[in-house]
């Protein structure tokens with residue numbers, strides 16, 4: 001299948017999942033995850049109307065940006081970000097979806113201050129309890145967000161999670177539901193500098209379940225580039 005066909009098919013699946021859940025398909029943004037994908041294929045996706053790209057390595061994103069540029073698409077960091085890479089990330093990305101350590105947040109804060117830019121961020125939450133997964137714990141999320149929300153250049157816009165890798169997407173539902181419930185709860189607390197409008201959850205194998213549970217951003221790679 002071509003990238004165009006895969007994107008068409010994906011759009012149909014997103015619409016059906018949204019409509020089945022009584023949601024407006026336009027309320028769900030597609031982040032096309034292009035890690036390991038070559039520039040030609042990324043250009044093809046952009047030609048099909050893709051507006052948001054997700055990368056998981058700063059260096060790889062910078063190399064691709066040198067060829068593709070920044071004007072026609074937004075670049076989101078979706079992978080683990082070490083504090084020593086935060087300075088470059090502050091320049092390379094339009095949103096950081098994977099903030100989960102104070103040292104990384106501080107490094108981003110400092111660099112964005114120097115650059116005189118604000119940075120939309122999401123807080124990565126470990127909703128599966130799996131030790132190998134990154135993210136702040138459900139219990140620790142509020143105090144973490146209160147600290148990060150005080151860092152002025154950083155704008156907390158919501159939460160991100162990765163569910164456990166499971167064969168049956170139904171098994172990811174509980175993770176997605178926990179993220180939505182956490183966002184709802186945090187939204188009642190009126191934390192200055194933080195809003196919880198964005199829920200980034202769902203990948204190729206489980207995005208329909210994520211949409212049913214309220215995802216406003218889904219992050220898809222394989223279903224576009226590897227099928």
Ligand SMILES: *Cc1c(COP(=O)(O)O)cnc(C)c1O
Nearest residue numbers: 033056078203204219220221222
């Ligand atoms: C690779 C990746 C995705 C996309 O996963 P697919 O299964 O290829 O759709 C989404 N989010 C993150 C953080 C990723 O690293």
